[in-house]
Amino acid sequence: MRAAIAAVAAAVILSGLVPMDGPAVASGVSALSADVRSAGTVDPTEAPEPTDPAVPTDPQAPTDPAVPTETPGPSEPPRPEETPEPSVTPAPEDPSSPVPGGEKPSEPSDVGPAQVPPGTQAVEFQAPKPVLQGTFRDGSTVQVSAGYWTPTPTTVSFQWFADGKAIAKATSRALKIGANLVGKRLSAKVTGTREGYTSKTTTTDQSKYVMRGVTDEALLLSKLKTRLSEHGEKYTIAVRELNGAQRSVSVYGGSEREPASTSKLFIAYAALDNIDTGRLSFSTRLSSGTSVRDCLRALIEVSDNYCARDLLAHIGRTKLNTKLANEGYPGTEFRSSTNSSGWNKTSTANDLALLLSRLERGQLLSRANTSYLTGLMKQQVWRTRLASGLPAGVDSASKPGELWLSSGMVQLDVGIVYGPKSTYVLTVMGQRNATKTAIKEISKTVFLHLQGYPSSTPTVTYPAAQMKTSSRTAIKSSPGGTTTAMIAAGAKVEVINSQRAWYYVKVNGRTGWIPFTNLRSRWG
Known part of the structure; x- marks a missing residue:
């Protein structure tokens, strides 16, 4: 039972x-x-x-x-067995709710740390790849841009690396590069944390190899001071590297000096800027009847003083001075009093170097007029200073100057050098019987140092005859005067002087005047 x-x-x-x-x-x-x-x-x-x-x-x-x-x-x-559904007890109405019926406003989507319920599974940040910023050379300060994280981390930490190895105490967003990092590649890691989120670490790409900077600049400065001691304290120098490590050296570069014909670069820039903005055209006739285009060519190619006066008069001396002061050339001014070049003026090695740096970087003129001006500088005929301090085959765009003052000969040159390893601007201003040879040697010193070439590297020698006839042409006794001889096409021509569109030349043992329309640079 x-x-x-x-x-x-x-x-x-x-x-x-x-x-x-x-x-x-x-x-x-x-x-x-x-x-x-x-x-x-x-x-x-x-x-x-x-x-x-x-x-x-x-x-x-x-x-x-x-x-x-x-x-x-x-x-x-x-x-x-069916389990009865529990009854829902209505929540008490929130008297502070602005919504009718007591409904609570929705919470923001970016939940802060205190709003993540305990026990909820952590979620990941949304974060982009960080990016390194700055110039990677010793002495420079670079930094890492972490980008926009969603949501914003409450703590962010950094760690820098050199060739993949952590750099001791390099745990800030910014890093000042020391000489010990030259030749290495840098990178950085960014780590973000926030309560309720999984910590996330992102890594930058490696930088280019760290280049020599302030340490190397100090070495170049020492070399230049040695060179100046050999030629007397007559020169001011400014060096600006436009790519690579962007090294920069100035020796008395802020000292105001007589710029002689290098000042014509400021006039040419102002004229071309007026063309870019529509206030002037290449076909505009100046007071002499010469076109702006013809005067610009003579101004730079053979450093014609007549065209310098014509263009300056058309632009306006006061307007030009105001423009240069506003654009950051504090030591440059064209004054009302005159000297043997036609007017009194001042400039500095730093101002001239800044002008050409901006020109080469495309910061002054349109692309077309930038190429036009640098093209004229590449074919200018006076090449016994800066250009003669370079090896054969190295291109340069320069504008020299020479002027006799009561204190002695002024010699200058300023140019852009397109070296095989770096492009740079060099300005040398000499006074009190300065020499072309000294400028040539300073140019060579800078080139060898920046390019890393040995001191035994030979430099080029340019002939006096820098131009050639483009067609059979007549030599005149004066601009537009009678014919004294006929010259065949392709004859080598040495330019001695100029008067706007007419060049006074020496060719085949004869001297006389030839219109520049019948002449071409042997190098341009």
Whole structure:
């Protein structure tokens, strides 16, 4: 009998109709036991089974629903007890909510650290690849731009590397490059953290190899001072490297000096700037009747003084001075008093170097007029100073100057040198009987140092005859005068002087005047 009751109880429990705990279990089993006893055959000799005592009822426990007495047949799957859905208690209305009905405004999408629920899985930052910024040479300060992170990290840390190895104590956004890093490639890592987010580390690309900078500039300065001691303290020098390490050296570069014909570069720049802005054209006729185009050519190609006066008068001396002062040439001025060159003026090696640096970088004129002016400078005929300090085959665009003053000869040259390893601007201004030879040697010193060439490197020697006739032409006794001789095409011509579009030349042992339309540079 006990076995039968146990079997029935087990079937009821497995059917899922009776909870595993609670008073209904005992009452259900008791009822089923009575049914089994009444239905079964009782042995008269067997004493009746005692009735199981009732399970005490917990007064605090909820009353379970009645257990059905019907057990599903074997072909029907058990039906799970349905759990009633919990009722939702409405949230109390927020009196501070501006939305009618008490609805709370939506939270911002960028969740701060305190708003990330505990136990929530951390998410990743959205971060771009950082970028290195600056000039990678010793003495320079470079930095890493981390870019825009989403969301903004609460802490950001940096670590700099040289050739992949961490640099000790280099843990700031900026890094001042020391001489010990020359020849190495730099990179940096950026790490951002924020509560609720996985920390993220991003890495820059490696920089170019660190170049020599202030250490090398000091060495060049020492070499130039040695060179000046050999020729007397008569010269001021400015060097500006336009690419590479962008080295820069100035020896008395801010000292105001007589610029002689190098000042014509400021006049040419102002004229071409007026053309770029529509206030002037190449075809405009100046007071002499010469066109702006013809005067610009004579001004730079042979350093014509007549065209310098014509152009300056058309531009206006006061306007030119104002323009130069506003654009950052503090030592340059064209004055009203005159000297043997036609007017009194001042400039500095630094101002002239700045002008040509801006010109070469395309910061002064349109692309067309930049090429036009540098093209004229490349074919100018006076090449015994700066250009003669360079090896053969090295191109330069220069403008020399020469002037006799009561204090002695003034010699100058300023130019852009297109070296094989770097492009740079050099200005040398000499006074009190300065010499072309000294400027040539200074030019060579700068070139060899910046290009890393040995001192044994030979320099080029230019002939006096810098031009040639482009066609059969007549030599005149004066500009537009009578013909004294006929010269064949291709004859080598030495320019001696000029008067606007007429050049006074020496050719085949003869001297006379030839219109520049019949002449071409041998080098341009």
